[in-house]
Ligand SMILES: Cc1ncc(C[n+]2csc(CCOP(=O)(O)OP(=O)(O)O)c2C)c(N)n1
């Protein structure tokens with residue numbers, strides 16, 4: 001992993017570390033449960049799990065303020081949980097039920113929360129990059145001091161519209177943070193088979209956008225880089241690129257046999273670089289928590305996730321009339 | 335507590351599979367993430383991972399078994415030292431209850447024709463002024479921008495150059511560079527940015543220099559703007575207008591001469607307006623800007639400079655989904671929109687000289703489409719000709735024809751004829767270009783054919 005490791009541990013507190021542990025574990029357990037429900041046929045279609053990448057979104061969410069916005073791809077469950085969306089509503093959307101965030105009409109890849117400023121959940125690789133730049137455009141237009149995070153993958157970073165967005169974001173000094181979640185694969189294509197140069201963060205140079213690589217398995221490193229990027233954008237200096245080197249443990253989606261990489265490669269990342277284990281070790285060695293404290297958290301999260309699964313199974317399917325709703329918004333009557 | 339391990343569904347379509355190989359045996363301890371087995375689906379061999387931890391109490395389905403149904407119990411996981419409970423059996427799949435079949439909606443001829451909204455666009459005695467379509471469009475944008483701070487205009491050459499077709503003349507001066515924004519030549523990108531800003535509450539007007547270039551942005555228009563309200567369960571959408579010149583101009587060849595009306599009209603979530611005259615250009619554009627949905631607004635370069643009367647009132651709007659009857663008649667209904675109206679109206683004038691009375695309808699918006707007005711007119715005239723500049727296959731006219739077939743078949747005295755542009759890319763040569771476009775003579779010939787004259 002080329003990225004720098006954070007050595008400073010003063011960047012955090014026991015309380016924050018415990019919070020990170022809890023949030024990352026929630027994402028992991030939620031995703032495991034989603035995988036299980038998929039296996040049972042309760043979740044259909046495409047379902048892209050975030051397992052392995054938890055530190056990226058948890059570290060960055062720690063740098064946000066009320067009103068900041070975020071947008072991402074179809075690999076979105078973790079982002080939704082990290083920005084405070086209700087696990088029940090997310091899981092129920094995965095099962096296509098009325099209690100889901102989109103009333104069952106969006107599914108795993110298309111979910112939104114206006115309340116939490118989560119702008120989706122987009123199934124077209126790369127589309128969220130100009131869209132996220134547009135969120136920042138709106139913030140600058142309104143002069144409200146907010147910033148937007150546009151998350152996308154190493155594969156998406158080869159889409160032309162990404163560079164169209166880079167150009168305009170820099171030209172108009174928009175407060176957007178481009179977060180490349182480089183998990184090293186786009187479906188079955190390893191980064192080196194698709195990308196002419198290894199460091200994607202340097203691709204902003206042509207537009208005058210600063211960028212840096214970040215160790216995405218270290219939540220504190222992610223947070224530190226995020227703080228820098230947010231400070232830059234909030235100060236009106238324009239966009240910033242973070243290329244966060246991370247890894248997904250599971251297949252691209254549930255139906256990916258993952259024959260393009262070795263089992264050993266995955267195992268090595270899991271055993272040596274796991275982001276949750278990392279925080280767990282920091283907590284225990286720093287004597288910020290005992291094994292029993294962490295067990296209690298584990299138990300608590302299991303209960304949250306089980307509750308979400310129960311809700312997602314019990315919530316009714318959408319009423320048949322819903323087929324015909326939400327196609328058009330009603331114009332305000334003059 | 336014992337946990338049943340079930341045969342997983344490993345693809346969107348899998349119903350059963352082969353348990354190819356067990357990678358664990360009874361008594362083994364497993365942790366979350368360990369591979370338990372290899373399972374063959376119709377597409378691939380997949381590794382199946384443990385979710386819970388424990389030890390394998392019992393392997394229920396032996397390796398090599400084919401046709402194992404999804405959700406069948408394949409093994410039992412127990413806690414360290416726990417015994418395997420008996421009586422575990424195959425479970426019925428736990429999928430969601432099947433929805434009752436929806437009653438198919440077959441539309442039949444209405445008992446009474448739908449009542450079209452026939453109120454005039456402006457009351458008798460309204461003061462009028464002559465304006466070009468170009469000026470009407472500019473006034474519409476400027477009025478709406480004065481009324482709502484969240485409305486802004488973005489596009490190539492809209493600001494300093496005053497618009498490639500001078501539609502935004504004077505707007506930079508009045509509203510400044512914050513609200514009248516020159517973009518780089520990057521349709522996909524700036525359209526995405528505009529859609530994102532609409533998600534966040536702004537009301538962009540995106541000008542495409544011509545709609546030929548909007549095709550680069552089709553993904554953002556359809557996938558990001560039109561579908562988001564639905565996909566978000568009504569939480570957020572894209573209140574915005576995409577506007578610009580559409581259709582053939584003159585002698586600009588295949589890549590710059592295409593009518594996209596039928597393309598956009600197909601998309602639920604979009605509204606589509608295509609005005610012919612200046613008063614509709616103004617009234618419809620004001621309505622489009624206020625509409626909380628993405629609106630495709632198709633203009634025409636040839637019409638930009640044309641003069642029409644426009645009501646000289648404070649706030650002139652035209653509702654969507656209301657056709658305008660330009661001419662009443664009894665022998666045939668001619669339905670058109672946009673520049674097609676020019677041919678429709680010219681044809682109607684000439685037909686009158688031959689004693690054929692044509693009723694001419696201008697749809698003005700294609701989605702929503704005032705099919706009620708078409709049906710009502712056809713019930714009276716029993717004949718219909720449609721006129722448009724776009725290509726014939728999958729045309730607006732073919733859709734109108736299908737609606738008439740379903741709702742007024744018994745009233746027809748002749749097949750509906752669609753007058754369209756020819757089924758060819760637009761040629762450059764002057765004589766061939768003329769041949770490729772729909773003409774007034776063709777409309778007249780079609781009317782004579784359906785009236786058997
Ligand atoms: C425009 C487009 N092309 C192709 C696809 C199919 N597709 C879905 S995800 C994916 C790979 C994307 O990889 P990456 O950007 O690295 O994101 P990751 O899945 O690793 O999070 C592809 C090719 C798509 N959804 N959209």
Ligand SMILES: [Mg+2]
Pocket residue numbers: 153154155181182183184185186187
């Ligand atoms: Mg990737």
